[in-house]
Amino acid sequence: MGTSDRYERLREQATGATRDSSPPTLLAVVSLAISLLLLSPLVWLFLRAGEIQFGHALELLTSETTVSVTLNTLALVGGVTAASILVGVPLAILTVQTDLPFKRFWTITSALPLVVPSYIGAFAFVSAFGPRGVLADLLAPLGIEQIPTIYGLHGAVLVLTLFTYPYVFLTTRASLLSFDGTVVEAARTLNHTRWQAFRRVTFPQIAPGIAAGALLVALYALSDFGTPAIMQYDVFTRMIYNEFGARRLDYASILSMLLLVMALGILAVESRLSAGRDGAYVSSGSRRPGTIQLGYWKLPAVLFCAAIAALCLALPVGILVRWLVRSGTGYAGGGFSFEMAYAWNSVGLAAAAAAICVVAALPIAYLSARGTTGVSSLPERATYVGYAVPGVVLGLALVYLGLRYVPFLYQSVVLLVFAYVVRFLPQAVGSTESSILQVDPQYIEAARSLGYGPLSAFRQVVLPLVAPGIVAGAALVFLTTMKELPATLMLRPTGFETFVTYIWLVQGAGYYGQAAVPALVLVALSGLSMLVILRREDTS
Amino acid sequence: MSDLNDERSRTGANASRRRFLALGGATAATALAGCSGIFGDGGSGSTGDGGTGAGAISLADFRGSGPMVSQRDAPGGTSIDELPALSGELTLYLGGGEGGLYLDLIELLEQRYPDFTASHRLEASSDLANTIIEENEAGASPADVFMSIDAGSLGAVANAGATAALPEEALSTVPEDFQDSEGRWVGIAGRARAIPYNTNQLSASDIPSTVQDFPSASALGNSMGWAPSYGAFQSFVTAMRLIRDDDETVAWLQAMQDHGISTYDDEFRVSNAVADGELAAGFANHYYALRVQSARENAPIDLAFTEGDAGALVNVSGVEIISGTDNADLAANFVRHVLSAEAQEFFATRTFAYPMIPGVAPVGDLPRIDELNPPDIDLSELADVAGTVDLLREAGVL
Numbered sequence: 036m037g038t039s040d041r042y043e044r045l046r047e048q049a050t051g052a053t054r055d056s057s058p059p060t061l062l063a064v065v066s067l068a069i070s071l072l073l074l075s076p077l078v079w080l081f082l083r084a085g086e087i088q089f090g091h092a093l094e095l096l097t098s099e100t101t102v103s104v105t106l107n108t109l110a111l112v113g114g115v116t117a118a119s120i121l122v123g124v125p126l127a128i129l130t131v132q133t134d135l136p137f138k139r140f141w142t143i144t145s146a147l148p149l150v151v152p153s154y155i156g157a158f159a160f161v162s163a164f165g166p167r168g169v170l171a172d173l174l175a176p177l178g179i180e181q182i183p184t185i186y187g188l189h190g191a192v193l194v195l196t197l198f199t200y201p202y203v204f205l206t207t208r209a210s211l212l213s214f215d216g217t218v219v220e221a222a223r224t225l226n227h228t229r230w231q232a233f234r235r236v237t238f239p240q241i242a243p244g245i246a247a248g249a250l251l252v253a254l255y256a257l258s259d260f261g262t263p264a265i266m267q268y269d270v271f272t273r274m275i276y277n278e279f280g281a282r283r284l285d286y287a288s289i290l291s292m293l294l295l296v297m298a299l300g301i302l303a304v305e306s307r308l309s310a311g312r313d314g315a316y317v318s319s320g321s322r323r324p325g326t327i328q329l330g331y332w333k334l335p336a337v338l339f340c341a342a343i344a345a346l347c348l349a350l351p352v353g354i355l356v357r358w359l360v361r362s363g364t365g366y367a368g369g370g371f372s373f374e375m376a377y378a379w380n381s382v383g384l385a386a387a388a389a390a391i392c393v394v395a396a397l398p399i400a401y402l403s404a405r406g407t408t409g410v411s412s413l414p415e416r417a418t419y420v421g422y423a424v425p426g427v428v429l430g431l432a433l434v435y436l437g438l439r440y441v442p443f444l445y446q447s448v449v450l451l452v453f454a455y456v457v458r459f460l461p462q463a464v465g466s467t468e469s470s471i472l473q474v475d476p477q478y479i480e481a482a483r484s485l486g487y488g489p490l491s492a493f494r495q496v497v498l499p500l501v502a503p504g505i506v507a508g509a510a511l512v513f514l515t516t517m518k519e520l521p522a523t524l525m526l527r528p529t530g531f532e533t534f535v536t537y538i539w540l541v542q543g544a545g546y547y548g549q550a551a552v553p554a555l556v557l558v559a560l561s562g563l564s565m566l567v568i569l570r571r572e573d574t575s
Numbered sequence: 576m577s578d579l580n581d582e583r584s585r586t587g588a589n590a591s592r593r594r595f596l597a598l599g600g601a602t603a604a605t606a607l608a609g610c611s612g613i614f615g616d617g618g619s620g621s622t623g624d625g626g627t628g629a630g631a632i633s634l635a636d637f638r639g640s641g642p643m644v645s646q647r648d649a650p651g652g653t654s655i656d657e658l659p660a661l662s663g664e665l666t667l668y669l670g671g672g673e674g675g676l677y678l679d680l681i682e683l684l685e686q687r688y689p690d691f692t693a694s695h696r697l698e699a700s701s702d703l704a705n706t707i708i709e710e711n712e713a714g715a716s717p718a719d720v721f722m723s724i725d726a727g728s729l730g731a732v733a734n735a736g737a738t739a740a741l742p743e744e745a746l747s748t749v750p751e752d753f754q755d756s757e758g759r760w761v762g763i764a765g766r767a768r769a770i771p772y773n774t775n776q777l778s779a780s781d782i783p784s785t786v787q788d789f790p791s792a793s794a795l796g797n798s799m800g801w802a803p804s805y806g807a808f809q810s811f812v813t814a815m816r817l818i819r820d821d822d823e824t825v826a827w828l829q830a831m832q833d834h835g836i837s838t839y840d841d842e843f844r845v846s847n848a849v850a851d852g853e854l855a856a857g858f859a860n861h862y863y864a865l866r867v868q869s870a871r872e873n874a875p876i877d878l879a880f881t882e883g884d885a886g887a888l889v890n891v892s893g894v895e896i897i898s899g900t901d902n903a904d905l906a907a908n909f910v911r912h913v914l915s916a917e918a919q920e921f922f923a924t925r926t927f928a929y930p931m932i933p934g935v936a937p938v939g940d941l942p943r944i945d946e947l948n949p950p951d952i953d954l955s956e957l958a959d960v961a962g963t964v965d966l967l968r969e970a971g972v973l
Contacts, residue, residue: 100968166853186837264804264840269973277804277973280701281961282708282731427702434706438713446717525702529666529717530694540678540697543671 063411066399070414073421073457077295079432083288092289100274101293107188108271108297111263114192115199115256116249122196122343123203124245129336131211133327141340142208146569148347149201150561152518152535154261155554156198156347159354160185161265191266197347198262199255203248205568206465210244211237213473229327246308247465253301254423257294260521271297272425279427291428298423302416352555359551373537373553381533382560384448384523385516388455389509392463395456396508400468405476418464421457426521429454433526451526455516462515463508470504471497507568514561632687637680637917639924639938647924651934652748652916661691661912663905666717668707670700671724671892676926680918684909693909701806701960704728707897711737715899719906722913724892725806726762727813730958732895733759739896742907745914749931753891755955762891762954763913764922765929767880767947768811771849771864772856774875782856782879786815786886790830797835798855800845803972806960807842807860807890813963815885818950821966828970838972843867850874858886861941862927882948889949890957892928 084092095101129135130142148156163169164185171182184190218240222232260272271294278287329336403415421429433454437445444450474497482492520535527536534557541549634649661684669677681693696703700723708731710716716737723729732738738759746758753762770782781794789795802808815824839845842859843866849857850867852875864878881887894913896906912918919930929937929944937943967973 098968100971100973166848166851267838267840273804274973277964279705280699280804280806280809281964282701282705283961283964284705431702431705431709434709435713438710442714524698525706529668529696536697 062398062402063406063414066402066414069395069399070417073460074417076429076432076436076454076457077420077424079435080288080291080295080428082435083284084292087285087289091286095286095289096293101290104269104271104274105293105297107269108257108294110188111191111195111268111270112253112256112297112301114188115195116253118192118196119200119203119252120245120249123200123248124207124241126200126340126343127204127207127211128327129340131208133329133336134333135329135336135340136333137337141337141344142569143566144344144348145204145340146201146565147562148198148343149205150514150518150558150565151198151347151351152520152554152557153195153198153259154265154520155355155538156351157194157262157265159351160190160194162354162357163350186267188268191263191268191270194266195256195259195262197343199252202251202255203245206244206248206251206469207241209466209469210241213469242308244469246305247469250301250305250419251422251462251465253305254298254419257298257301258423258425260425260427275425275428279431284431287428291425294425295420295423298420301423302419306412306416352558355551355554358547359555373549374532377532377534377537377553378556378560380531381517381535381557384452384455384533385513387448387452388459388516389463389513391452391456392460392512393467393505393509395460396463396467397505399460400464400471403464404468404471415461415464415468418461422459422461424458426458426519426523427525429457430522430525433522437526446526446528448528448531451523451528454522454526455512455519458519458522459512459515462511463505466504466508466511467501470501470507474500510564510567514564517557517561632683634917634920636683637921637925647920647936650916650920650930652919652932653744653911653914655687655912655915655917658911658915659908661688661905661908663691663902665691665693665902665905665909666719667693667695667909668703668718668721668897669695669697669723670703670721670728677722677892679925680913680921683921684912700725700728701731704731707732707737708735711735711898716897718897719900719902720894720909721897722763722892722894724766725810726760726891726893726954727806727810727957727960729760729893729895730755730955731960732897733757733955734958737898739898739900739903739906741894741896741910745907745910748914750933752949753889753931753954754893755895756953760893760895761910761914762893762931763918764892764926764931765944766807766890766892767861767929767944767949768807768886768888768890769859769861769864770856770879770881770886771846771859771867771876772879773849773852773854774877775852776855779877779879784882785884786881787827787884790827790834795834795856799831799835800837800839800848800854800857801831802839802842802845802858803967805841808858809960809963809967810890810957811858811885811888812967813957813959814888814950814952816963816966817952817956818885821962825966825970828967828972832971846876850876860890865927865938880942880947884950887947887949888952889929889944889947891931891954892922 087095126141126145130138130145135141161168164182165171166182166184168185174182185193218236219232222236223229227235258272260276263270264273264276271290275287275290275294278284278290399414399418403412406412433450434445437450441450478496478500479492482496483489487495518535520539523533524536524539527533532540534553538550538553538557541547638647667681678695678697681695685691685693696718698706703721703723707716707718707721710718712735721729721732733755741758741761745761746754749761753765754760772779772782776798777794781792783789783792789799803812812824812828815827837848837854839848839857842857843863845854845857845859846863846867848854849859849864850871856879861878861880864876867876868874894910896903896910900906914932916932916934919932919935922928923930923935923938927938927941929941964973
């Protein structure tokens with residue numbers, strides 16, 4: 036190799052280095068453009084809120100109801116988040132790090148509750164544990180007249196926790212699977228007890244994972260309308276809903292903005308918690324720590340897993356089957372019949388939303404994972420705002436903006452899929468970003484030094500490594516889109532029905548028997564996409 | 576079942592007012608069970624003589640089935656045989672959760688007229704009203720007809736100037752109380768406010784004849800339920816504001832809360848909770864109790880009606896034609912069809928609503944609409960939901 040060759044290589048590396056700085060700029064521009072597009076529906080809130088007189092706005096925001104409902108909402112969000120961590124983290128540790136029997140089975144049952152729409156879950160809980168539900172019927176012959184009420188804060192926290200904790204379970208599990216087990220072994224050799232090793236080594240490593248899942252749980256609890264309504268607990272979304280009912284959109288906008296302020300607060304808290312995440316994710320390794328022997332705790336651990344599975348899966352499915360069986364005596368009838376086309380509509384919409392989300396997530400996640408400044412994670416943070424917007428607010432915003440600026444897209448599936456992307460993109464960004472963080476940056480440098488351009492180095496080296504994370508993100512978007520109701524109702528083309536609009540229709544008409552089969556099929560189909568997520572984690 | 580005829584011939588409104596549901600259960604059950612099937616053809620009912628070919632749709636298809644229905648007189652009014660055929664494609668916005676019940680009627684009309692299709696959009700009625708108003712402001716709404724379970728939503732769309740004229744033939748068949756004073760919307764089915772109560776826990780005499788006396792009725796303490804975010808309940812409160820005034824309404828709401836009342840998110844659940852014994856009584860539209868009974872025979876639920884006050888409000892489901900439609904003739908003809916004898920028979924026997932044309936009777940043992948004693952209110956005024964939401968909030972109910 037002559038000196039000129041050497042010089043050539045050096046020069047190439049040098050220009051490569053300068054080219055390196057230009058793609059991030061491009062990346063930043065693309066990411067910023069995507070996040071601005073996703074935030075654009077919020078313009079409607081400002082337009083509407085501008086119509087309200089300042090005095091009225093102040094009166095509304097400082098009213099006794101607003102204050103008490105705000106406190107209610109914060110209590111709900113805090114409760115659900117804390118409870119989800121208490122359920123999700125132990126389940127993740129049990130199924131990853133211990134000698135729990137049938138680990139594979141419990142992994143699946145711990146993740147699956149996410150596919151059950153929480154409004155169906157809430158309905159099942161009231162049917163089972165309501166004042167005159169199945170449990171009360173069973174206990175009545177034993178002389179127990181009254182059971183504690185399921186309604187209220189504790190009921191709402193319970194139901195929301197049981198159907199959203201899998202976010203924490205999945206992200207915690209991913210961190211546990213990817214972090215370097217040798218560190219724990221090292222701590223143990225330094226005379227740490229198991230608890231000390233967990234607290235000082237394992238916990239700091241998985242904390243960002245827990246926080247990422249907890250963020251999704253908290254924002255979901257903040258924006259959900261159906262579950263608190265069924266559990267008779269008064270929260271912010273119900274207040275917004277009432278203003279929509281009263282056709283007072285300016286009031287609804289002011290309240291929605293307050294809701295978004297709460298969402299920003301939650302985001303700020305999570306950002307602080309996961310500030311040290313770079314260290315956490317990058318110290319990944321393929322060596323798992325030694326399996327924890329449960330010993331005497333084996334039976335309680337299995338019972339814990341079984342209890343969660345019974346409440347989150349067996350109960351709702353049981354109630355749906357009961358609707359089906361009882362339909363013979365009048366629970367079914369009338370309404371209108373389910374057509375296979377509705378199932379395909381659902382699947383098609385969810386697949387389109389998942390595909391667009393993963394493409395849009397890639398630059399945002401890459402920028403956030405590889406960027407060095409605080410600004411580089413701004414687009415990533417921005418995507419979470421859309422996740423916190425209640426579906427009905429987003430729906431009407433897109434009705435208004437769609438009619439004015441893209442009338443040819445109004446009531447088309449394009450606008451509907453856009454709404455899904457606004458709501459669910461952070462799920463794809465989160466799982467894509469965590470898998471990018473696990474790719475050693477030196478791999479790219481190695482590829483570049485072999486003469487690959489930045490894009491082809493990314494395609495040849497990074498993409499294959501992050502593909503499992505992308506697929507998992509797609510599956511997560513797919514299954515949440517399948518169960519989304521409010522935006523679907525408002526934005527779908529006229530005459531276009533899906534699983535959830537059909538279930539809503541027949542349930543509203545009181546034909547529970549007819550809702551049962553589509554609901555079961557919906558759960559089963561979404562369950563398949565959950566298997567995709569779990570499969571990826573096993574191979575990574 | 577033979578008592579049913581006696582029930583109808585009875586003139587004492589009070590007697591039928593108090594306990595008419597005791598017999599209604601089995602009847603109601605068959606009325607709905609007639610068209611069962613999970614993936615079945617819910618639209619055509621299961622009567623043997625219906626036939627499936629185009630134009631072979633008969634009265635029996637519009638009717639619920641069961642012994643009581645078969646004893647009904649043929650409905651009076653204009654038969655669809657006398658109306659021009661429906662032809663073309665209609666875009667129909669259908670407001671209200673239980674609006675799903677009306678889809679059966681749409682399917683029947685589509686079966687009868689092979690050239691007619693109605694592409695429908697079903698959402699909560701206030702959401703659709705919001706949407707139509709937005710669409711109208713931005714140009715023209717894609718909707719030809721708005722059919723809603725709530726006069727307030729119809730009134731809001733009309734007040735926003737988004738409606739077109741209704742055909743005179745339709746307006747003339749419906750009593751003036753149940754249409755807009757300017758003829759911009761017309762009622763198609765009546766919904767009476769009622770007090771469902773659990774017959775194991777209460778008897779009819781426990782329920783006062785005006786809602787004003789409820790807070791002092793000892794039998795109703797800590798045992799009632801309501802659904803204050805539900806549109807029908809808000810209309811009832813709006814009516815109370817119109818009849819009395821805001822201060823008295825707030826006082827009543829607070830007195831009810833002091834007396835002990837539970838909150839539900841819709842009135843079907845309130846009625847179910849009454850049948851379950853979770854509640855002794857509740858505030859709900861009349862037909863929910865009938866639907867509970869149709870789902871569960873022997874459920875211990877009956878209805879009481881108050882008199883002359885907001886609790887006796889009769890609200891309507893109705894239709895209006897949306898301005899800017901390029902389907903005006905079809906829309907007008909469609910409105911005439913939903914007010915035909917057959918369609919009114921459908922609303923009476925399949926949804927348990929009050930028919931809007933004089934020739935059709937309500938189902939079996941419901942009191943006739945003229946036996947009810949509704950307050951004197953212009954239903955269009957029920958559109959002021961915003962003031963009611965403020966007031967419910969002030970009273971600490973919302």
